[in-house]
């Protein structure tokens with residue numbers, strides 16, 4: 001069975017202008033991407049700001065409409081389902097949003113925030129709902145007594161755990177985690193990430209992990225897709241991407257990671273200078289005349305690169 005597979009997904013945002021607010025152009029936020037997630041793995045989606053990561057995630061859970069292409073989830077193309085049919089699968093896919101400060105309604109109590117998906121998809125009695133909410137709160141390490149507090153009464157890390165708890169209430173199979181820790185202090189980041197790894201094993205979750213931070217991606221992901229302006233430029237296992245990057249954009253991202261290992265610092269500096277030179281002189285050669293990435297071509301059974 002196919003767990004999740006995107007086939008030639010395109011998502012365009014219309015740009016309106018003029019007196020009649022007619023569509024004058026499109027932002028091609030996602031411009032023909034294809035990749036597959038296997039059950040139980042963590043797949044990293046990486047790329048600079050604006051390359052289309054969030055749009056990809058939002059489209060999978062139906063918050064954005066696909067312009068064209070397929071989203072196959074458990075053998076069904078989500079883009080062709082009726083609303084009712086879609087909701088059936090939608091329960092199994094949850095998203096943790098980019099910013100724990102704005103994604104939680106400040107006027108709602110934690111009990112209501114976490115219960116939101118339950119209310120949308122399941123009809124539980126108030127007592128059953130309370131029990132379920134307390135269960136997930138315990139699971140994410142929040143005191144079940146804090147059920148009546150408001151989001152501002154929590155720290156950043158705790159708030160992100162509320163977001164995770166909300167995503168877990170319906171026992172999803174796939175979690176799309178959009179920069180789940182980028183708004184947090186580095187000290188809290190590790191805590192939340194390790195926690196996500198623990199519950200992944202316990203609950204057999206599959207993650208689509210979105211981030212621009214390659215250090216975090218390496219810590220979390222089995223396989224990685226590198227996105228640039230709405231397209232993929234490289235895909236491979238973590239090891240292939242980190243040890244044997246092929247596309248100039250991937251190399252550039254890697255060379256920008258600060259190296260904290262003092263023994264490899266000078267080696268990293270040489271790598272950075274070499275990539276910087278290649279970037280200046282040969283960047284264009286990695287793209288066609290319109291500046292689009294080439295089609296991904298396999299260089300091993302797991303590693304593909306967009307080379308001419």
Ligand SMILES: Nc1ncnc2c1ncn2[C@@H]1O[C@H](COP(=O)(O)OP(=O)(O)OP(=O)(O)O)[C@@H](O)[C@H]1O
Pocket residue numbers: 013014027028029047048049050051052053054055056212
């Ligand atoms: N609602 C919208 N209407 C129009 N354009 C949009 C909308 N949302 C996003 N875009 C554009 O689509 C492109 C991709 O945006 P997206 O939010 O998916 O990027 P991202 O990779 O998640 O970036 P970041 O790392 O900053 O979160 C950007 O150029 C953005 O300006």
Ligand SMILES: [Mg+2]
Pocket residue numbers: 053054055098178
């Ligand atoms: Mg984003």
